Each structure stands twice: as structure tokens, then as C-alpha cells.
Amino acid sequence: EVQLLESGGGLVQPGGSLRLSCAASGFTFSNSAMTWVRQTPGKGLEWVSTISNSGSRTYFADFVKGRFTISRDNSENTVHLQMNSLRAEDTAVYHCAKSRLGTTSPFDYWGQGILVTVSS
Amino acid sequence: DIQMTQSPSSLSAFVGDRVTITCRASQGISNSLAWYQQKAGKAPKFLVHAASVLERGVPSRFSGSGSGTDYTLTISSLEPEDFATYYCQQYYSTPYTFGQGTKLEIK
Numbered sequence: 001e002v003q004l005l006e007s008g009g010g011l012v013q014p015g016g017s018l019r020l021s022c023a024a025s026g027f028t029f030s031n032s033a034m035t036w037v038r039q040t041p042g043k044g045l046e047w048v049s050t051i052s053n054s055g056s057r058t059y060f061a062d063f064v065k066g067r068f069t070i071s072r073d074n075s076e077n078t079v080h081l082q083m084n085s086l087r088a089e090d091t092a093v094y095h096c097a098k099s100r101l102g103t104t105s106p107f108d109y110w111g112q113g114i115l116v117t118v119s120s
Numbered sequence: 121d122i123q124m125t126q127s128p129s130s131l132s133a134f135v136g137d138r139v140t141i142t143c144r145a146s147q148g149i150s151n152s153l154a155w156y157q158q159k160a161g162k163a164p165k166f167l168v169h170a171a172s173v174l175e176r177g178v179p180s181r182f183s184g185s186g187s188g189t190d191y192t193l194t195i196s197s198l199e200p201e202d203f204a205t206y207y208c209q210q211y212y213s214t215p216y217t218f219g220q221g222t223k224l225e226i227k
Contacts, residue, residue: 045218
């Protein structure tokens with residue numbers, strides 16, 4: 001059974017940093033691209049970032065480019081989202097998702113999500 | 121960026137009804153279209169990819185169709201467990217974008 005478990009969320013002040021992690025199990029992690037998608041009541045689902053299976057290619061939404069980085073550890077079956085220079089508008093539930101095939105494919109499994117709140 | 125316009129934003133229907141949700145892309149996406157179902161407090165569930173290919177285990181009452189810029193998700197006969205929010209998503213090009221969602225409620 002595929003499982004994706006996010007951790008690392010919480011309350012952070014504007015301008016602060018947070019590192020999200022996603023622990024994956026139940027599939028061959030090193031074969032799958034991985035993605036972070038965030039969700040808010042107002043904007044719905046927003047794609048944030050994708051990393052290829054090897055980690056050699058990364059992609060970011062414009063609204064996080066230069067502030068967020070994505071990385072993975074295929075020996076530990078984990079993917080990370082380092083979030084710097086956080087803004088109030090980054091407040092959201094962040095979901096980790098597995099890509100069905102490569103980086104240009106839909107997301108066939110999602111984690112429950114972790115809440116990130118950016119507020120003073 | 122490719123904009124995904126989903127309609128309706130909400131829909132009330134009876135168990136047994138046939139419902140259709142529409143998603144329009146701002147440019148052609150060559151059937152690179154997925155549908156997801158999300159229930160309150162849960163992770164989205166993957167239903168359809170390539171516009172019309174049902175994910176394994178998805179009931180056959182769900183079907184997807186479309187081409188070019190216009191796509192639909194149809195549920196042929198609603199079951200109680202189908203009441204949820206549905207999202208379309210294009211994966212043709214980054215930034216991957218989602219429709220705003222259709223909340224399907226019991227009448």
C-alpha cells in the first residue's frame with residue numbers, strides 16, 4: 001500500500017523558514033517523480049514543485065521560485081521542501097504527491113497534507 | 121500559464137442521477153488531463169488520466185471524455201459515496217494547473 005506522510009509543518013513568522021518532509025513507502029521511490037501541491041480554501045489546489053526520480057531536474061511555480069527548494073533522498077525514501085522567506089500567502093495545507101510516471105504526469109497518490117501557517 | 125475553468129462550481133443531485141462536470145483549458149492540452157475526487161479532510165484521490173483512462177479500482181460509473189480544450193467527467197448513476205469535490209488538472213506543461221473544483225452535494 002502506497003503511503004505518503006508529511007511532517008515539518010507549523011506556525012512560522014513572515015520571513016521565516018520551514019522544511020517539510022515526506023516519507024514514502026509502498027512503491028519503488030527511486031522510480032517516481034515527486035511533487036508538492038498546496039491547498040487553501042480561497043485558491044484551491046496549487047502546484048508548487050516537482051522533482052524528477054533522480055533529483056536531477058526540478059520545477060517550481062513562479063510564486064515560490066527563488067524562495068523554495070525541493071530535494072530528495074532515494075536512500076531514505078524521502079522528499080523535502082525547503083521554504084524560505086515565507087509570506088502570509090504561503091499559508092496552506094501542503095500535500096506531497098507521487099507522480100504516476102515521469103515529471104510530466106498526473107499524481108496518483110497523495111498524502112493527507114500538513115498545515116503551514118505564516119503569521120506574526 | 122494554462123488556465124483551467126471548471127463548471128459548475130457546485131451541483132446538487134439525487135442518488136441515481138447522472139451528472140457531468142466540465143473543464144475548459146485556455147489552450148489545447150492534448151488530453152493531458154486528470155480528474156481527482158476529494159472528500160472533506162482527506163487527500164485527493166486520482167480518478168482519471170489522459171482525459172478518459174480510469175485508474176484501476178475506480179468504478180465504471182465514472183467516465184472521462186474530451187479533446188483539445190474541452191473535457192468532461194461524467195458519473196452515470198450517483199452513489200452516496202460520490203458526494204465530494206472534484207478537480208480537473210492539466211499536466212501538459214508547467215505550471216501544472218487545477219480547476220477551481222466542483223462541489224457535488226446530495227439533494
